[in-house]
Amino acid sequence: MFFQFIDILGTIAFAISGALIAMKKQMDLFGVLIIAFVTAAGGGTLRDVMIGVEPVSWMRNMTFVYIVIGSATFAVIFRKQISYLLKSLFLFDTIGIALYTVVGIETGLVAGLHPVVCIAMGTMTACFGGVLRDILCNEIPVVFRKEIYATACILGGFTYFILLHFFSDKNILFIIAGLVVIVVRLVAVIFKISLPSIYNKEELQEDSEE
Amino acid sequence: MFFQFIDILGTIAFAISGALIAMKKQMDLFGVLIIAFVTAAGGGTLRDVMIGVEPVSWMRNMTFVYIVIGSATFAVIFRKQISYLLKSLFLFDTIGIALYTVVGIETGLVAGLHPVVCIAMGTMTACFGGVLRDILCNEIPVVFRKEIYATACILGGFTYFILLHFFSDKNILFIIAGLVVIVVRLVAVIFKISLPSIYNKEELQEDSEE
C-alpha cells in the first residue's frame, strides 16, 4: 500500500514534468501524451527490454497507464497554474527517482545479474525516461550535463550492495537505499553541489567561443 | 493475397518517404537505405521488442527486406521524377498506416494485452517508424506537432474494440477499423482539420519570439 502510493506520486511527477517540457516545444496533444508516457515509462521499458522481461512491465499495469494519461491531461489543462506546484513536483520527482532506482536494482537481482549491472539498471530505470524525453525533444539529455540526478542513483545502489553484507532484510535495505538517493539529491540541490567539473576554465571558454 | 498486396504498397510508400527525407539531409547511399528501412520497419520493430516477439517480424520476412531495398534504390534513381508520384504516395502511405495499425492491434491481442495497450501498439506500429526516422535525421518528430496521423490510428483502434461487442468476425472488424483510419486521415487532410490547439495566441507568439 505505502509503496504503491509512493509509486503513483513518482509516476505523476515524471508524467507532468514530461508534459511541461513537451508543451514548451509547442507539441500538440498527442505529442504531449507521448512525451509524458516516455518520461514515466521509458527507463523501465529500456531496462525490461535489455533484461528480457517482456511484455514490458507497464503493459500489464493499467493503473500506471491511466495515471500517466490523467497526469498529462491535468498538465495540459492547468499548465498556467502548475508553476505553484513546482516545489511539490520536485519532491515527488525525487521520491520517484528513489523508487525507480530500487525497482531497477530489484529487477536486475531477480534476473541474476552482477551488482554493478544491477546498479546500472537502477540508474537506467530512474534516469533514462528523461534521456529518451530529451532525445524526442531534440535536446542533448540534461542528465549528461548536470547530473546530481544520476550520481544520487548510483550512490543509492552502492549503499544497497554494501549494506547487503550486514543486513538480510531486503525491504529495509531498499528503504535505506531509496533514502540515500533522496538525501543526496536534496542536499545537492539545496547546497548547489554538482560533480567536480572535468574541464578547466580555458576549455570551457574555447567551447563557448566556438 | 489482397492483404499482402496492400502490405507491399504500404511498405513501398513508407520506404520511399524515408528515402526522400534522407536525401534532403544529403545522406549518402547507406544513410538513405537505413532511413528507408527504419521508416518502414521501425514501428513494428519497437512493438515486437516491447511485446517480446523475437527475432522481430521483418527478420523472417525477406520479401519485406527486398521491397525496402528496392524502393530505396528506386527513390535514389528517380528522385527528380518522384514529385509526380507524390499524390499516389500519399494514398499508399495512408493505406499503409491503416494496415500497420490493424497489424499492431492484432499483435497486441495475440499477446493477450489490454485493449488500451493494443490501440497503443497499433498506433506505435503505424507512427513510430516516422518518429525514429525524424530522430535519426535530428528533427523533432513531425507526428508530435501536426498529428492527424496518430489521431486517425487511435480512432481506428477504438472503432475496432467498440465494434467487437457487436461483431465476431475479426476480418470484417479489421477492414472497418482500417477504413476508419483511412477516412479520418483523408478528411483531415482534405479539409485541413487538425487537433484543436492547446495553446492560445499569446503563448504561440511568446515562443516564436524566443
Place this chain on the structure above:
Amino acid sequence: MFFQFIDILGTIAFAISGALIAMKKQMDLFGVLIIAFVTAAGGGTLRDVMIGVEPVSWMRNMTFVYIVIGSATFAVIFRKQISYLLKSLFLFDTIGIALYTVVGIETGLVAGLHPVVCIAMGTMTACFGGVLRDILCNEIPVVFRKEIYATACILGGFTYFILLHFFSDKNILFIIAGLVVIVVRLVAVIFKISLPSIYNKEELQEDSEE
C-alpha cells in the same frame, strides 16, 4: 586468447572515441561514461534485443564493463595527451569494427537468420554504437553521411557468405571476412575513397545555400 585480446583492443578504441566526443560536448563525468558505454555496447545491444538474446551479452561480461569504465576514465584524465594516440586508436577502431561485424554475423547465424539479415546484424553491431552515440549527442549520425565504415562491414559480410560455398572452416572464414573489413576501410581512408555521391553539384549548392 588471440580473439579476446583483439576484442579488448576494439572495445577500448570504441569507448575512448565515445568519451572524446562526449567531452567535446562538455558533458560531465556521468555523461562521458554513458556515451563511452553506448559507443562500445550500443550496436551489440540493439542486435541482441532485436534477435531476442536477453539479458543482452554485455550484462554477463564483467570484463567488458570494467574495460569500458577504465577506458572512459583514462580518456578523461589523459584527454590532452590522447591526440598522440589518435593513429593507434584509429587502428584499434578498425580492428574493432572488423571483429564486431564478425560477431554480429555469428549471432545472426546462431539464430538461424537469412544471410542478408546476418550481414545487416554484423553491420549494425559494428556501426550502431556510433549511431546511438551521435543521437545522444544531438548530431545526425556521421555514418549516414560519410560511410566507408558501413560499406566495409557490408563487403566483409558478403565475402563471408560467398566463401561459405567453398570453405567449411568457420574460423578461417571469420578471419578472412574480418580482414576484408580492415583492408577496405584502410584503403578507403588512405586513398580518401568514399561512395560515389548520389547528388550532383547543383543539388549540393542548393542545400548549402538554404
